[in-house]
Amino acid sequence: MSNILKAALDREIERYVAENPKSRAIQERAERSLPGGDSRNSIWWAPFPTYVTRGEGSRLHDVDGHARVDLINNMTTLILGHSHPAVVKAVTEQAARGLSFPAPSELVVRWGEIIVDRIPSIDKVRFVNSGTEGTLNAIRAARAFTGKDKIGKFEGGYHGAHDDVAVSVDPPITKAGEARAPTPVADYLGVPRKSPAETIVMPYNDLEASAAIIERHKSDLAAVIVEPVIGRLGMVPADVEFLKGLRDLTQRLGIVLIFDEVIALRVARGGAQERFGVIPDMTAMGKIIGGGMPVGGFGGRADIMELFNPKSGPKVKHAGTFNGNPMTAAAGVATLEALTPAVYQRLEQLGESVRKKLSALIKERETPMGVTGIASLFSLQFTSETIRDYRSVQSNDKTFQRLMFIGLLNEGFALSPSCAGNVSAAINEKDIDAFVAAVGRVMERAGYG
Ligand SMILES: Cc1ncc(COP(=O)(O)O)c(C=O)c1O
The missing domain is CATH 3.90.1150.10 (Aspartate Aminotransferase, domain 1)
Structure with a gap:
């Protein structure tokens, strides 16, 4: 053949x-x-x-x-497809008013309100310019909140192009070890050696094996990041029992559970977390929330997101010239309102x-x-x-x-x-x-x- x-x-x-x-x-x-x-x-x-x-x-x-x-x-x-009239109108009108400002605009508040209103896990949200930055900041928040460094991810899961998660996205099988206890493998040259050492890798949809790995590393683990619908494997939804098991275990062990809903947010108005009835501590977003403009976002529990509050420090600094920029906010609000x-x-x-x-x-x-x-x-x-x-x-x-x-x-x-x-x-x-x-x-x- x-x-x-x-x-x-x-x-x-x-x-x-x-x-x-x-x-x-x-x-x-x-x-x-x-x-x-x-x-x-x-x-x-x-x-x-x-x-x-x-x-x-x-x-x-x-x-x-x-x-x-x-x-x-x-x-x-x-x-919504290409050049949806409401999105084109919003972006065109915003372009005439100004592309980006050294101050917030009211549109970003509206955008945040829609996200907080729709996504069950999100009490507070911040906007960035890619899904990569979304997962990076969610992980950083988890580290700051727990005082621990390691993270857990699933073999085959893609969470963007930063070092912590450039591990075992598509490892050669000859290097990937046992199916139920995968060996972390750096995905390309340039990923520091510390990444596969600090990122533990688990088998998707195998709660028993994943729980054993999490238990083994529990005192060092800040976060477990998981896609409730895993894109790279072919938009495969997780078993709800698998997600529930991860939720219970991470809650019991004081590990921050992050849902990467950069793709999965598509599956319901409140994302996969609403559809599956499993609520993480933090959620990373991207893609649809920006209506076609460069975007990312992260949000979650009020006590974790408080780390970013500028009034109290902030404990975690988070700047970005184009964070919450009005062009992306305009496209995002128009898209989310049409949904x-x-x-x-x-x-x-x-x-x-x-x-x-x-x-x-x-x-x-x-x-x-x-x-x-x-x-x-x-x-x-x-x-x-x-x-x-x-x-x-x-x-x-x-x-x-x-x-x-x-x-x-x-x-x-x-x-x-x-x-x-x-x-x-x-x-x-x-x-x-x-x-x-x-x-x-x-x-x-x-x-x-
Ligand atoms: C699940 C998931 N997380 C994160 C990312 C990274 O998003 P971006 O390409 O906007 O950096 C992607 C991109 O495809 C993704 O599919």
């Missing part, structure tokens, strides 16, 4: 190269000023990425004149529909594939194994995955390079049917007719 897949992949790439000459030319130019022509690894792929000219509703237009259905929405950010319960219900139905239709297709074609996801999030898996953790996701056939990704670009559909996707409110059932049909055609070209 793998020779058939390899030949099919070569044909998809040949077609992709032939149909995207302008993107290819820009990539060649980009390589003269940016390493590999790239400034963001997550949107680079071989042989070259497509260069986008504009987004409009559910469509992503590129320099070669393709208008693809956008099923990635800037890595889950654009929950009514009815919109969430629609996203839920569309997400359910895409997962059901893909599953039916996979079953009908007897293809070694699967579908994971929840609410508006989904991912194709290139294995028949049930995906619950980092080890099970290793069974994915990488050639098939790449073939599907490039094949779908050729068909006019944009997913992430790992074939994860999500629906925005700009999508409709017709787009979903067209997408599922396109997946079927790529399967056919891969030998699953």
Whole structure:
């Protein structure tokens, strides 16, 4: 089979190269000023990425004149789709009033009120400019609050690009140790040796093994950080009992539980914590709360967030030229206000529909594939194994995955390079049917007719 897949992949790439000459030319130019022509690894792929000219509703237009259905929405950010009228209006009006100020604006207060009102764990919130800064500050707060240094994370979990969490995101299996007691592995050169020494790694969705690791390190552990829906493994929701077990254990041991809801916030108006009924001490956010502008946030229990109160010190300093800037606040408020319960219900139905239709297709074609996801999030898996953790996701056939990704670009559909996707409110059932049909055609070209 793998020779058939390899030949099919070569044909998809040949077609992709032939149909995207302008993107290819820009990539060649980009390589003269940016390493590999790239400034963001997550949107680079071989042989070259497509260069986008504009987004409009559910469509992503590129320099070669393709208008693809956008099923990635800037890595889950654009929950309303591109250029939603309310967001465009808010940002345009704010731009005319001023881009950034050396003083707060009232918009940021409104933004904070919406977050505090919706997210159960958040008594107080602060805004930053990336999810990376969100998790970094939540972890720092936990360290300050507990007086301890170590943190615990889960194998395969991505929490941004800072040293503490650049550990065991995608470790080579040969270095990763036992499945139930993973060895912490630095993710790339430049991560200091202290990171894998100070960050303990646990198996996702395995409460018993994780609890044993937490107990062993309890006197040094400031925080456990976990995604209630783990993005990198294919938008896989945690078992509620797993999250509840982590909640009980960390509470008993005085360890701060941080939910990284940078992606998971999409699954309900109050985030995954509301949906699953498990309330952490701190929550890190990003993506949808900024409506498409650069954003991050962190918030949680009043007694922990008090560390940042400038009136009393502050105990933890936290500045940032663009924190809570009015442009991001404008886009964020407009987006969050447009996200009514009815919109969430629609996203839920569309997400359910895409997962059901893909599953039916996979079953009908007897293809070694699967579908994971929840609410508006989904991912194709290139294995028949049930995906619950980092080890099970290793069974994915990488050639098939790449073939599907490039094949779908050729068909006019944009997913992430790992074939994860999500629906925005700009999508409709017709787009979903067209997408599922396109997946079927790529399967056919891969030998699953
Ligand atoms: C779960 C999770 N946490 C944190 C981050 C980092 O966010 P940012 O890319 O805005 O720094 C990401 C980004 O994809 C993410 O998916």
